[in-house]
Amino acid sequence: MKLVKPIELFQKFLNSGSMEQGRLLGLDVGHKYVGLAVSDTCNKIASPLSVLVRKKTNIDLMAKDFRTLAAQVRLFVEDLRKTGKLDDLSYTYWDENYTSKCVEALLHPLNLHPVQTKTIMDKFAAVGILQGYLDLMHRWNSNPGDISER
Known part of the structure; x- marks a missing residue:
């Protein structure tokens, strides 16, 4: 990786010609769970996929508990990279500030378990x-001069 x-x-994704075939995967890495989302085949809309449970018994798939989210994500990706099973993939980091809080605010009125x-x-x-990520990248692709690179 x-x-x-x-x-x-x-850009790599666009240039590969796989834009219409490949999908992008989004991860929300937490202390106990990793939320997964996947893009549609046109890579314009993200949809929920599943949640992975992080346990000490599945250490090959999940990273140990970490002190900060940034370290947690980086170490999780590093553990995935070390498996050697994802060597042909590229990844990036994307700011996830307030995503859980926004979802929590939407779910609160539903009184779910x-x-x-x-x-x-x-x-x-x-x-x-x-x-x-998808929204900003499509805006950037439409008008590269208007969006500064992160």
Whole structure:
């Protein structure tokens, strides 16, 4: 796995010719769960996919508990990279500030069971992260001079 800048990842994706075939995956990495979201085949809309449970017993797939979110995500990606099973993939980091809080505010009036709320929140936080990336990258692709590179 190779770390690239957000715009570089999108450019690489566009130039590969796989834009209409490939999909992008968004992750919301937390202490106990990892929310997953996937883009549609046109890479314009993010949808919830699933939630992975992070346990010490599945250490090959999940990273250990971390002190900060930034370290947590970087170490999680590093653990995935070390498996060698994703060497042909590129990844980037995207700001996820307030995605969980936004989803929590939307879910609060529904009075769902706490376990159900947590699962939905993790999935839709990943959707918010991936959708934010897709939206900015499509705006950048339409008018590259108007958006500064992150």
